[in-house]
Amino acid sequence: MRIIKTKSYEEMSKKAANIIASVVTLKPDCMLGLATGSSPIGTYDELVKKYEAGDLDFSEVTTVNLDEYKGLPKENEQSYYYFMHEYLFDKVNINPEKTYLPDGTNLNSEEEAARYEALVQSLGTVDLQLLGLGRNGHIGFNEPGDHFEDGTHCVDLKESTIEANKRFFESADDVPKQAYSMGIGTIMRSKKILLVVSGEEKAQALKDSIYGPVTPEVPGSILRFHPDVTIIADEAAMSLIK
Numbered sequence: 184m185r186i187i188k189t190k191s192y193e194e195m196s197k198k199a200a201n202i203i204a205s206v207v208t209l210k211p212d213c214m215l216g217l218a219t220g221s222s223p224i225g226t227y228d229e230l231v232k233k234y235e236a237g238d239l240d241f242s243e244v245t246t247v248n249l250d251e252y253k254g255l256p257k258e259n260e261q262s263y264y265y266f267m268h269e270y271l272f273d274k275v276n277i278n279p280e281k282t283y284l285p286d287g288t289n290l291n292s293e294e295e296a297a298r299y300e301a302l303v304q305s306l307g308t309v310d311l312q313l314l315g316l317g318r319n320g321h322i323g324f325n326e327p328g329d330h331f332e333d334g335t336h337c338v339d340l341k342e343s344t345i346e347a348n349k350r351f352f353e354s355a356d357d358v359p360k361q362a363y364s365m366g367i368g369t370i371m372r373s374k375k376i377l378l379v380v381s382g383e384e385k386a387q388a389l390k391d392s393i394y395g396p397v398t399p400e401v402p403g404s405i406l407r408f409h410p411d412v413t414i415i416a417d418e419a420a421m422s423l424i425k
């Protein structure tokens with residue numbers, strides 16, 4: 184596990200984008216696992232800049248996203264489909280037919296989870312999985328619990344996650360109560376993992392993930408068992424780590 188400490192969110196984002204760009208440059212037809220949330224927005228902005236400067240070509244890249252709210256249609260501004268198009272897909276030359284997310288409009292949880300898991304596996308191995316960290320230590324939408332879920336599944340979101348994510352919605356009541364998420368096994372099967380963490384409100388979750396026991400109570404802690412993890416965290420997120 185490599186831990187890179189940066190002075191700011193901007194520096195974190197630049198370094199993360201450099202790592203993703205190197206993967207795309209070395210393997211133009213790579214498969215990227217992508218994340219949503221405020222943590223990776225700066226990284227996507229930096230990737231767009233590299234594309235606009237003519238330094239990156241996404242035409243052969245395939246992407247699979249970690250998660251999606253259950254029940255939100257694609258055109259809902261809070262759907263992760265919308266987010267990915269807004270921050271990345273519509274701004275670079277990626278082939279939209281090679282970008283995949285769970286289908287939030289399929290309300291049959293078992294069917295959708297099985298479909299997405301089979302799809303991700305059929306596409307091959309994720310070369311690099313980008314992750315953010317929830318304030319409660321979640322990765323994707325794998326919430327703290329008593330066991331690690333292996334494959335894609337439907338999650339009942341924790342109150343703390345609904346509380347954390349309500350800033351994007353009109354009220355907490357508007358935040359979906361469930362989401363589809365890749366499982367811990369899906370994430371751990373990626374060749375490389377890149378975790379970006381910013382802000383003081385993540386400091387405890389980051390410390391617990393890196394130094395606490397490996398436990399499903401802190402889903403991010405499982406990353407210690409992965410052979411190729413890079414964590415890029417700003418000073419605020421690292422503030423509880425000496």
Ligand SMILES: N[C@@H]1[C@@H](O)[C@H](O)[C@@H](COP(=O)(O)O)O[C@@H]1O
Nearest residue numbers: 219220221222315316317323324
């Ligand atoms: N499902 C997403 C995660 O994929 C994300 O990494 C995390 C942190 O979000 P943020 O980066 O906005 O703090 O929580 C969200 O709920």
